[in-house]
Amino acid sequence: MNRDEIIVRLTPIAQNDFEKQDMILSDEQSSETVDTWTSFAFMRFLSDIEKEFGIKFKMMEVLSLKTIGDIVEAIAKH
Amino acid sequence: MIMEEYRLYTIKDLKDWILDGRSNEGLSKSIITSTRAYSFINNPYVTDEMPVVSALFVEGELAAYTAAFPERLRKPNCLTHWFNSLFVDPKYEGKGYGMFVLGSLMECYGNDPVFDLDAVDTSVQILAYLGLQSTSFTQYDFRNKNINRNSWKGEVAFYFDRILRARRSKSRFLEKSIKGSSYTLEYDDFVDAEAYEFIITHSKGDAFLREREALNWMLRFPFVHEAPIKERVRSSNLFSSAKTKQRYFVVKVLVKSELIGVYVLCDSSTRLSLLGFYYEPNYLDEVLYSIVQHIMRLDNPSFSTTDKNVADFIRKKRLFLIDKDTRPSFCYPKEFNGINKKQIQGWDGDMFLN
Numbered sequence: 062m063n064r065d066e067i068i069v070r071l072t073p074i075a076q077n078d079f080e081k082q083d084m085i086l087s088d089e090q091s092s093e094t095v096d097t098w099t100s101f102a103f104m105r106f107l108s109d110i111e112k113e114f115g116i117k118f119k120m121m122e123v124l125s126l127k128t129i130g131d132i133v134e135a136i137a138k139h
Numbered sequence: 140m141i142m143e144e145y146r147l148y149t150i151k152d153l154k155d156w157i158l159d160g161r162s163n164e165g166l167s168k169s170i171i172t173s174t175r176a177y178s179f180i181n182n183p184y185v186t187d188e189m190p191v192v193s194a195l196f197v198e199g200e201l202a203a204y205t206a207a208f209p210e211r212l213r214k215p216n217c218l219t220h221w222f223n224s225l226f227v228d229p230k231y232e233g234k235g236y237g238m239f240v241l242g243s244l245m246e247c248y249g250n251d252p253v254f255d256l257d258a259v260d261t262s263v264q265i266l267a268y269l270g271l272q273s274t275s276f277t278q279y280d281f282r283n284k285n286i287n288r289n290s291w292k293g294e295v296a297f298y299f300d301r302i303l304r305a306r307r308s309k310s311r312f313l314e315k316s317i318k319g320s321s322y323t324l325e326y327d328d329f330v331d332a333e334a335y336e337f338i339i340t341h342s343k344g345d346a347f348l349r350e351r352e353a354l355n356w357m358l359r360f361p362f363v364h365e366a367p368i369k370e371r372v373r374s375s376n377l378f379s380s381a382k383t384k385q386r387y388f389v390v391k392v393l394v395k396s397e398l399i400g401v402y403v404l405c406d407s408s409t410r411l412s413l414l415g416f417y418y419e420p421n422y423l424d425e426v427l428y429s430i431v432q433h434i435m436r437l438d439n440p441s442f443s444t445t446d447k448n449v450a451d452f453i454r455k456k457r458l459f460l461i462d463k464d465t466r467p468s469f470c471y472p473k474e475f476n477g478i479n480k481k482q483i484q485g486w487d488g489d490m491f492l493n
Contacts, residue, residue, distance in 0.1 A: 120242040
């Protein structure tokens with residue numbers, strides 16, 4: 062799966078979980094830049110990604126997921 | 140680049156730190172109190188290599204931590220791990236650190252089931268993400284008075300409570316009922332073979348049944364320590380717990396030398412808690428009156444129980460001014476689904492120890 066395909070599938074999940082219907086994903090977005098990126102929203106986001114892409118993140122991997130860019134890269138690796 | 144460092148601490152690490160005074164990779168009272176660490180070390184189910192605390196440091200500063208202790212339960216028959224504290228520094232919220240410390244400790248336990256009783260909202264959310272189910276159980280809390288006397292309502296409640304307490308202590312009806320009950324009491328500071336046998340026989344509807352050695356470990360090594368001058372106690376840990384008084388009674392109730400009830404009371408400066416509660420159904424009233432007698436004699440500011448029979452009885456006797464049902468959370472693995480409709484005892488999980 063290439064980055065663009067991942068972004069297309071990831072966008073509605075992010076819009077829903079971060080409660081921003083007009084959210085356009087970019088690699089740099091993180092808890093520092095998205096005001097609704099709370100602990101709960103982040104967990105919901107990861108959980109929904111796992112369901113959508115049929116993957117399971119390891120805990121050490123979760124720790125490295127700081128930005129949308131990191132998440133896209135992690136999905137591509139699975 | 141932010142420097143994050145993750146550390147898992149084992150029982151051996153706690154022993155080196157607490158017993159031998161050897162400094163260890165950032166382990167400190169900010170992560171786990173010495174009382175709790177000492178309790179962990181004495182847990183009958185630990186091994187030196189078992190990880191029990193996980194912590195995450197950001198730029199050398201403590202950002203998140205959690206802890207769990209193991210227990211071999213009699214029912215359900217398994218080695219489990221009870222999570223009992225989770226902290227994330229508010230300035231690091233949203234980064235998944237809470238999930239990381241909880242999840243990575245959980246990963247260490249492989250297929251062993253993990254439980255969390257009286258879990259905080261954050262833990263419930265994280266454990267749900269990690270695949271656990273959650274439900275709640277009822278805890279019945281009774282209070283003597285409204286502590287806040289700053290309002291006229293608080294002031295009225297305070298004086299009403301004084302009258303109620305005076306009335307309660309002189310209640311002829313209660314005195315007569317208690318005197319009319321022919322029970323005798325035996326006290327222990329541990330669960331002996333006779334009491335434990337009684338508990339096994341009368342615990343059929345319970346979600347959990349602990350082994351006797353676990354109960355006696357908890358009676359001996361709670362997470363709370365006594366501190367006569369509590370207001371001066373220095374603490375750097377959110378989960379540190381000091382009370383001016385905290386003692387346990389294992390109470391056996393007998394009628395003509397026949398055991399009809401066994402329960403444990405935790406008498407602390409803030410409340411009287413009914414922990415385990417087991418009784419012979421034909422003698423329920425006698426056992427309930429014995430609890431009422433303790434409430435009257437010990438006169439704690441509040442009382443709590445998870446048992447509906449006890450709560451209804453106390454309500455009926457109007458022993459307290461205020462009563463409130465709370466619904467603490469309970470997280471469990473989905474393969475234990477049937478467990479959520481069963482009785483939770485006041486001593487289950489880490490509730491005994493706090």
